[in-house]
Amino acid sequence: xxxxxxxxxxxxxxxxxxxxxxxxxxxxxxxxxxxxxxxxxxxxxxxxxxxxxxxxxxxxxxxxxxxxxxxxxxxxxxxxxxxxxxxxxxxxxxxxxxxxxxxxxxxxxxxxxxxxxxxxxxxxxxxxxxxxxxxxxxxxxxxxxxxxxxxxxxxxxxxxxxxxxxxxxxxxxxxxxxxxxxxxxxxxxxxxxxxxxxxxxxxxxxxxxxxxxxxxxxxxxxxxxxxxxxxxxx
Numbered sequence: 001x002x003x004x005x006x007x008x009x010x011x012x013x014x015x016x017x018x019x020x021x022x023x024x025x026x027x028x029x030x031x032x033x034x035x036x037x038x039x040x041x042x043x044x045x046x047x048x049x050x051x052x053x054x055x056x057x058x059x060x061x062x063x064x065x066x067x068x069x070x071x072x073x074x075x076x077x078x079x080x081x082x083x084x085x086x087x088x089x090x091x092x093x094x095x096x097x098x099x100x101x102x103x104x105x106x107x108x109x110x111x112x113x114x115x116x117x118x119x120x121x122x123x124x125x126x127x128x129x130x131x132x133x134x135x136x137x138x139x140x141x142x143x144x145x146x147x148x149x150x151x152x153x154x155x156x157x158x159x160x161x162x163x164x165x166x167x168x169x170x171x172x173x174x175x176x177x178x179x180x181x182x183x184x185x186x187x188x189x190x191x192x193x194x195x196x197x198x199x200x201x202x203x204x205x206x207x208x209x210x211x212x213x214x215x216x217x218x219x220x221x222x223x224x225x226x227x228x229x230x231x232x233x234x
Contacts, residue, residue: 108165120219127193
């Protein structure tokens with residue numbers, strides 16, 4: 001996945017309001033000029049993914065970042081705006097590698113195979129995105145609407161179009177794009193996101209030697225399994 005570009009943004013605030021006379025706890029970072037935006041948004045997203053929206057506070061994020069709570073208020077105003085900024089930044093960054101499969105040249109079936117393999121490997125390092133989709137997907141909210149409208153539906157529409165292209169050339173197992181997306185996110189994604197649970201399950205013959213299987217090989221095995229079921233015999 002390509003490295004993200006680090007950005008900074010200027011913050012003009014009263015330094016006494018930020019630093020004050022605070023003498024206890026960790027020292028505040030120098031916020032007189034700028035703060036690393038990527039680090040800020042990554043910290044916020046990590047906390048939202050781990051604890052959920054309601055349990056995450058801007059004050060706790062400020063402590064983690066070693067900046068003033070007022071600094072986040074000046075930059076974002078409300079927690080909802082910080083959530084949108086963090087989610088937008090994280091998902092935009094993470095989606096690039098998988099979405100390349102849509103733009104590649106080649107037969108529709110080859111592009112579908114590439115997409116499924118990319119997604120399964122993508123799940124290895126994006127368990128925080130899986131976690132936040134599980135949290136927000138369980139009940140109606142403005143956050144779920146944001147995720148669906150900004151990220152999930154656009155991806156599903158492209159997936160649906162690709163499946164239709166493949167179906168014109170060969171038989172597919174009757175499954176809609178929503179089902180396939182659920183298998184990828186809630187199936188493969190959960191396998192890697194729920195590491196502590198997986199570590200407690202009984203090992204099979206493939207890992208009997210104690211060395212285990214590399215995550216990439218696990219992802220490829222699940223991709224092949226999904227594709228074998230999706231691409232029905234000619």
